[in-house]
Amino acid sequence: MILVVSLNPALDVTHHVDGVDWAGVNRPTQVRAAPGGKGLNVARTLDALGAEVMLVGLAGGVVGAAVRSGLRASGVAARLTDIEADTRRTFAVVDTGRGEVAMFNEPGPVITPGEYSRFLATYKEALTACTTVVLSGSLPGGLASDAYAGLIRIAASAGVPAILDTSGEALRRGLAGRPAIVKPNLAELAEAVGCDAGWPSPPDRSAVLGYAAELRDGGAEAVVVSMAADGLLAVTPTGAWHTAAPPVAGNPTGAGDAVVAALAQGLTSGWSWPERLREAAAIGSATAAAPAAGEFLDDDLARARVSVQLTDLEHALCPSFR
Amino acid sequence: MILVVSLNPALDVTHHVDGVDWAGVNRPTQVRAAPGGKGLNVARTLDALGAEVMLVGLAGGVVGAAVRSGLRASGVAARLTDIEADTRRTFAVVDTGRGEVAMFNEPGPVITPGEYSRFLATYKEALTACTTVVLSGSLPGGLASDAYAGLIRIAASAGVPAILDTSGEALRRGLAGRPAIVKPNLAELAEAVGCDAGWPSPPDRSAVLGYAAELRDGGAEAVVVSMAADGLLAVTPTGAWHTAAPPVAGNPTGAGDAVVAALAQGLTSGWSWPERLREAAAIGSATAAAPAAGEFLDDDLARARVSVQLTDLEHALCPSFR
Numbered sequence: 001m002i003l004v005v006s007l008n009p010a011l012d013v014t015h016h017v018d019g020v021d022w023a024g025v026n027r028p029t030q031v032r033a034a035p036g037g038k039g040l041n042v043a044r045t046l047d048a049l050g051a052e053v054m055l056v057g058l059a060g061g062v063v064g065a066a067v068r069s070g071l072r073a074s075g076v077a078a079r080l081t082d083i084e085a086d087t088r089r090t091f092a093v094v095d096t097g098r099g100e101v102a103m104f105n106e107p108g109p110v111i112t113p114g115e116y117s118r119f120l121a122t123y124k125e126a127l128t129a130c131t132t133v134v135l136s137g138s139l140p141g142g143l144a145s146d147a148y149a150g151l152i153r154i155a156a157s158a159g160v161p162a163i164l165d166t167s168g169e170a171l172r173r174g175l176a177g178r179p180a181i182v183k184p185n186l187a188e189l190a191e192a193v194g195c196d197a198g199w200p201s202p203p204d205r206s207a208v209l210g211y212a213a214e215l216r217d218g219g220a221e222a223v224v225v226s227m228a229a230d231g232l233l234a235v236t237p238t239g240a241w242h243t244a245a246p247p248v249a250g251n252p253t254g255a256g257d258a259v260v261a262a263l264a265q266g267l268t269s270g271w272s273w274p275e276r277l278r279e280a281a282a283i284g285s286a287t288a289a290a291p292a293a294g295e296f297l298d299d300d301l302a303r304a305r306v307s308v309q310l311t312d313l314e315h316a317l318c319p320s321f322r
Numbered sequence: 323m324i325l326v327v328s329l330n331p332a333l334d335v336t337h338h339v340d341g342v343d344w345a346g347v348n349r350p351t352q353v354r355a356a357p358g359g360k361g362l363n364v365a366r367t368l369d370a371l372g373a374e375v376m377l378v379g380l381a382g383g384v385v386g387a388a389v390r391s392g393l394r395a396s397g398v399a400a401r402l403t404d405i406e407a408d409t410r411r412t413f414a415v416v417d418t419g420r421g422e423v424a425m426f427n428e429p430g431p432v433i434t435p436g437e438y439s440r441f442l443a444t445y446k447e448a449l450t451a452c453t454t455v456v457l458s459g460s461l462p463g464g465l466a467s468d469a470y471a472g473l474i475r476i477a478a479s480a481g482v483p484a485i486l487d488t489s490g491e492a493l494r495r496g497l498a499g500r501p502a503i504v505k506p507n508l509a510e511l512a513e514a515v516g517c518d519a520g521w522p523s524p525p526d527r528s529a530v531l532g533y534a535a536e537l538r539d540g541g542a543e544a545v546v547v548s549m550a551a552d553g554l555l556a557v558t559p560t561g562a563w564h565t566a567a568p569p570v571a572g573n574p575t576g577a578g579d580a581v582v583a584a585l586a587q588g589l590t591s592g593w594s595w596p597e598r599l600r601e602a603a604a605i606g607s608a609t610a611a612a613p614a615a616g617e618f619l620d621d622d623l624a625r626a627r628v629s630v631q632l633t634d635l636e637h638a639l640c641p642s643f644r
Binding site for chain 1: 350
């Protein structure tokens with residue numbers, strides 16, 4: 001069983017409008033409301049891959065009730081600790097005419113110490129039945145910025161390795177817990193090492209490897225950097241690799257979460273790093289190929305699995321990255 | 323007791339953003355979610371005025387649950403019939419920098435015949451305790467366009483007069499039920515009589531009176547036209563009047579619903595038409611003066627009550643308007 005932690009889930013509301021009037025009344029042609037947040041995406045991908053998965057986290061108010069209801073409908077097993085404040089919404093206005101998307105992300109709830117204590121009790125109990133834990137997404141208000149480090153240590157004391165996928169201070173401070181894997185994207189990687197310059201396209205691999213090594217120095221056992229169409233770059237205790245599937249047209253939203261799901265499945269199943277990375281690149285590519293965010297078609301996954309390229313970077317790199 | 327019918331309530335979500343990026347990620351500085359729709363506004367104003375009020379209508383799904391929860395918090399007594407489909411949301415993005423508002427109105431649920439039958443049973447039972455019924459807002463999908471005419475006839479057979487505040491086909495077809503009062507605004511009045519020319523400012527009173535007379539010919543006993551800052555123009559069985567309070571700066575949203583609330587209170591209390599119209603203009607003006615949509619301050623209402631001007635149009639008009 002893989003345990004997925006979502007401390008700050010969301011209700012994602014998407015409105016499709018053909019030619020938005022930004023100073024008037026619009027009538028969306030299509031409306032979708034679904035539970036969201038990175039943790040929920042990971043859990044859904046694992047469920048779709050046939051893995052046993054359990055979601056824990058925090059949810060409250062009428063928006064939290066909508067998240068719970070959507071999760072029940074999706075069939076993902078979840079034990080969300082009730083909080084007083086309202087779970088956050090995100091609104092996406094997709095202008096189908098102009099091809100633009102405006103996102104509106106609500107600030108989200110503030111968690112009380114009592115609520116977090118109740119969550120921790122559920123978390124510890126759930127860990128006893130699990131072999132891997134995934135910690136995904138932002139921290140809600142009220143939690144210390146090293147909350148993920150604490151959760152990773154609790155998991156380690158139960159013998160459960162952790163995958164951390166977050167950003168900013170939560171990622172930097174989370175490294176101290178010594179996660180088995182962290183999975184930043186390029187922007188998150190640069191932010192975590194304090195570099196605010198943009199990336200060229202394609203990104204400079206030696207810079208990516210250098211930054212990834214810094215995260216390993218900070219406490220991560222392995223670092224897998226997702227680089228969108230440029231694939232994955234991994235620095236691990238057994239080697240360094242680049243892997244990518246052929247580029248696809250689709251919707252890249254959720255592809256990074258699908259990569260995390262595959263890494264969790266590989267960790268739980270004891271796959272080698274090359275096996276994990278091939279599968280992660282394939283599922284990421286299949287997810288990016290599907291028009292619906294965070295979903296994939298079995299045919300796309302089968303195609304991606306046979307076309308994934310894996311490059312061993314061992315001999316191309318300075319030994320310090322080993 | 324005044325009965326208010328809201329067949330198509332909404333959850334109104336408002337995001338305040340200072341300088342919206344319509345092709346990027348925005349973090350609202352202020353988020354508000356509250357039950358909305360014209361009927362709910364009328365019920366809240368009546369409650370604030372100290373009137374006894376009961377709300378009936380239709381609500382479903384997780385959004386309907388949020389509407390119910392918000393109504394409970396507001397203290398308005400409500401008996402909403404449960405429906406399978408989700409109640410609609412409206413999403414308003416207020417750009418505080420540019421002073422613009424973008425509205426996104428979801429299409430809303432489709433009501434099944436069985437659901438409407440259950441609503442009718444609740445409606446008939448509630449009517450036995452009421453002296454006036456207010457029918458406010460749009461009709462949801464699945465209902466015939468003459469649904470309001472049916473509800474007005476049911477009320478009449480229970481001895482309860484009806485105030486109708488809706489637009490388009492629902493208003494045109496609703497007239498056949500012979501409502502005691504209809505309250506269109508200028509745009510709704512023009513649409514109801516099939517005239518799509520815009521109104522000059524200030525509007526041409528003789529044209530307003532002519533159109534209002536057409537609605538009386540169609541079945542309405544009295545017609546009260548709300549003309550925003552230009553006040554109210556009423557054509558009734560006992561006379562025709564214009565009334566207005568001095569113009570105010572504020573938020574005109576919900577002022578028309580406040581006018582309907584005052585008309586309902588006047589009808590239930592047996593006030594004369596001049597009394598009803600003075601109070602309606604005063605509460606409309608006080609509501610427009612408050613910064614929060616649909617709310618008013620007691621001080622503003624007291625000031626508006628003493629400054630309202632009422633003009634008897636009896637001698638200025640063609641006798642056919644009487």
